[in-house]
Amino acid sequence: QVRLQESGPGLVKPSETLSLTCNVSDGFIGNFYWSWIRQTPGTRLQWIGYISYNGLRAYDPSLKSRVTMSLETSKNQFSLKVRSVTAADTALYYCGRCSAAGRCYWGQGAPVTVSA
């Protein structure tokens, strides 16, 4: 079974850019949707978006203006960037591999705190 591991700085200053990468154990074989979700301190889950195997992107409208997702297939990684962060972006971020039917496998998550 595929293993996914998130990595990145655990602390980001307000107004700066949050950057996370997700390492994919099996590489980018198959037609999958490489996805991000986050869990807020209140334990709500929010879907952030995906980048597909062929480069299509879909983002949550509330985050769309600040989010960029990229594939780095040569490194077996994909990435998430969130610009102009605020305290509301403090969360546990999960990366995942999803099929077209919505069957998703997720990493164990990377905590990110936004604070000066």
Next chain:
Amino acid sequence: EIQMTQSPSSLSASVGERVAISCQASQAINTYLQWYQLKPGKAPKLLIYDGSHLETGVPSRFSGSGSGTDFTLTISSLQPEDVAIYFCQQFDDSPFTFGPGTKVQIK
């Protein structure tokens, strides 16, 4: 955006008891509904996909039903290892929204 609601927000039941969690979508989503289990420090675990299909490796005491706007996750015999938060997620239309979660505890 499709809004998802869940009830109850939390429940406490005895080991061996049957437990049911409801999930409702603000508009019809066919059967494009997944159920996840979330435990602290662990990856979200897919239990049920497409409304009623049991994910590989998930115990058969978990089952899902429903279509359209109303869905149910049932645990036929609650076990101590089932203590977790359970979320539904619609996969019918982007953004793929989650319900607010149901916290399950042992009485």
